[in-house]
Amino acid sequence: MAAVVLVGAQWGDEGKGKVTDFLAEKADLVVRYQGGNNAGHTVVVGDQEFRLHLIPSGILYPGRFCLLGSGVVIDPEVLIGELDSLSKRDIDTSGLRISQRAHVIFPYHRRLDQLDEERKGNSKIGTTCRGIGPAYIDKSARIGIRMIDLIDREELAVKLERNLREKNSILENIYGEKKIDFEEMLALYSSYGERLERYVADTSLIINDALSAGKNVLFEGAQGTLLDLDHGTYPFVASSHPTAGAACLGAGIGPAKIGRVIGVTKAYSTRVGEGPYPTELAGELCECIRRQGCEYGTTTGRPRRCGWFDGVAVRYAVRINGLDYLAVTKLDVLSGLEKIMLCTGYRYRGEIINEFPASLKVLSECEPIYEEHPGWAEDISTARCFEDLPVNARRYLERISAVAGAPTALISVGSKRSQTIVMTELF
Ligand code: GDP
Ligand code: IMO
Ligand code: MG
Numbered sequence: 001m002a003a004v005v006l007v008g009a010q011w012g013d014e015g016k017g018k019v020t021d022f023l024a025e026k027a028d029l030v031v032r033y034q035g036g037n038n039a040g041h042t043v044v045v046g047d048q049e050f051r052l053h054l055i056p057s058g059i060l061y062p063g064r065f066c067l068l069g070s071g072v073v074i075d076p077e078v079l080i081g082e083l084d085s086l087s088k089r090d091i092d093t094s095g096l097r098i099s100q101r102a103h104v105i106f107p108y109h110r111r112l113d114q115l116d117e118e119r120k121g122n123s124k125i126g127t128t129c130r131g132i133g134p135a136y137i138d139k140s141a142r143i144g145i146r147m148i149d150l151i152d153r154e155e156l157a158v159k160l161e162r163n164l165r166e167k168n169s170i171l172e173n174i175y176g177e178k179k180i181d182f183e184e185m186l187a188l189y190s191s192y193g194e195r196l197e198r199y200v201a202d203t204s205l206i207i208n209d210a211l212s213a214g215k216n217v218l219f220e221g222a223q224g225t226l227l228d229l230d231h232g233t234y235p236f237v238a239s240s241h242p243t244a245g246a247a248c249l250g251a252g253i254g255p256a257k258i259g260r261v262i263g264v265t266k267a268y269s270t271r272v273g274e275g276p277y278p279t280e281l282a283g284e285l286c287e288c289i290r291r292q293g294c295e296y297g298t299t300t301g302r303p304r305r306c307g308w309f310d311g312v313a314v315r316y317a318v319r320i321n322g323l324d325y326l327a328v329t330k331l332d333v334l335s336g337l338e339k340i341m342l343c344t345g346y347r348y349r350g351e352i353i354n355e356f357p358a359s360l361k362v363l364s365e366c367e368p369i370y371e372e373h374p375g376w377a378e379d380i381s382t383a384r385c386f387e388d389l390p391v392n393a394r395r396y397l398e399r400i401s402a403v404a405g406a407p408t409a410l411i412s413v414g415s416k417r418s419q420t421i422v423m424t425e426l427f
Contacts, residue, residue: 002216002259002427005247006327008224009263009317009404011271012242013297013304015329015412016264017041020057020220022410022420026427027218029065029210030058031203033250034240035222036073036105036135038128040298044415048089051298054079055086055096056220062092065210067203070101071240071250073135074147075110076192098196099203099252100148106160106189108167108180109134115175125236126273128299136239138163147200150193157186204252211257216427219247225263225317226271233360236275244321260426262409263323265314267331267400268340270304272297276364279307279343293333308341308370311403316356318406325409325424328400331393332413337375340396343368344403371399381414385421 008014021043024030037053045060056066068074083093109131117124127133138144143163149155164182171177210217223242226232231243244261268289271277286306295304334340346353346366357363376390383389401408409424
């Protein structure tokens with residue numbers, strides 16, 4: 001039995017999709033356990049690029065079981081669109097299963113997400129406006145509608161009617177918006193239910209049976225540790241838990257079943273959306289990394305903020321997730337830079353801080369303490385083992401591991417499957 005949990009160790013977009021796809025070759029089951037279509041995981045197979053928002057990145061292997069656990073929030077329109085676009089590209093999606101207990105996103109969640117961001121003005125979170133936060137709010141408020149309701153027209157009608165009464169009152173009276181028509185919404189969502197019914201299952205049972213049968217299960221996190229609702233840069237966070245502990249909750253397995261936890265991190269850092277970011281770069285250097293790394297959001301197309309590797313943040317991710325290993329991605333993007341900075345600590349009002357602070361007031365005043373590393377000029381995208389890398393790249397990687405406090409199991413030097421250096425086998 002092997003259960004490997006893969007999480008983002010930074011602010012999302014670390015390359016989880018690529019690493020999941022790479023590891024999925026040896027996995028029998030790939031499971032998403034939190035988040036929704038705020039995620040955007042780009043996977044390159046041969047000369048084809050796939051942008052996945054909900055369906056786990058394991059789907060690109062024929063016959064692979066890919067599960068959406070109870071902790072995921074599902075926008076059925078997006079999911080159906082993703083299924084259709086994969087089918088058009090001859091990808092077999094018959095292995096998809098969706099938890100009966102996963103909550104459903106409705107158009108009022110999307111609209112309320114947008115309206116709330118507009119209302120906040122300068123203090124907006126910079127959400128993806130996909131309705132993720134409002135759907136999790138309804139889940140916590142115990143008024144959410146789950147997949148099991150979506151496929152039961154009577155239940156759906158009762159719950160939707162009740163929810164629309166409340167949402168329409170907010171839309172009309174607070175925002176001066178048009179009401180959402182109950183009959184229209186019921187007809188649309190019943191049709192989604194009919195379409196998705198064949199995939200709806202008790203996913204926790206499937207996962208536990210697979211683990212008992214000695215199968216390999218890979219848990220694919222979305223977002224990143226610093227976007228975690230409890231442990232991230234609150235309130236500039238997502239509304240779920242992208243950290244490893246959530247794999248148990250969002251998939252329905254016990255903690256003792258987890259074998260290894262892998263944290264994916266870029267060899268530098270990026271962030272989309274608002275919130276403090278101590279190692280953020282501006283000007284030409286930021287532009288250069290953004291250009292070299294194609295750092296534009298997979299979901300919203302927004303330019304990603306770019307900066308140096310933040311050892312304080314990743315060390316914190318090692319602690320919060322209990323990371324056994326790092327997977328370091330996008331090392332190739334740094335090729336050609338004369339020098340590379342690596343943040344080992346922060347300076348706050350003259351004091352040295354080594355642990356990631358809870359206070360955003362403190363974090364936004366923290367100045368990174370940098371270690372300077374000489375760069376390398378060589379194109380490293382064809383490196384296939386550690387020894388193929390220039391000595392400066394090797395030294396830089398070794399410092400990333402030492403500063404973060406976890407060994408590196410995988411190094412990625414390009415978006416393709418073949419552009420991966422394996423230091424330790426994970427399955
Ligand atoms: P995710 O959300 O964590 O799955 O990451 P995204 O897919 O949003 O962003 C990562 C981007 O970097 C994608 O376009 C990947 O194809 C690409 N990528 C992943 N690993 C590498 C790498 O090692 N080098 C380069 N140049 N690109 C990579
Ligand atoms: P993947 O899985 C990067 C960010 C948004 C915003 C905050 C809250 O591709 O790494 P939300 O729409 O979730 O309410 O937005 O979280 N965010 C992400 N940033 N990668 C993601 O996913 C993200 N999902 C959400 O930009 O700052
Ligand atoms: Mg992404």
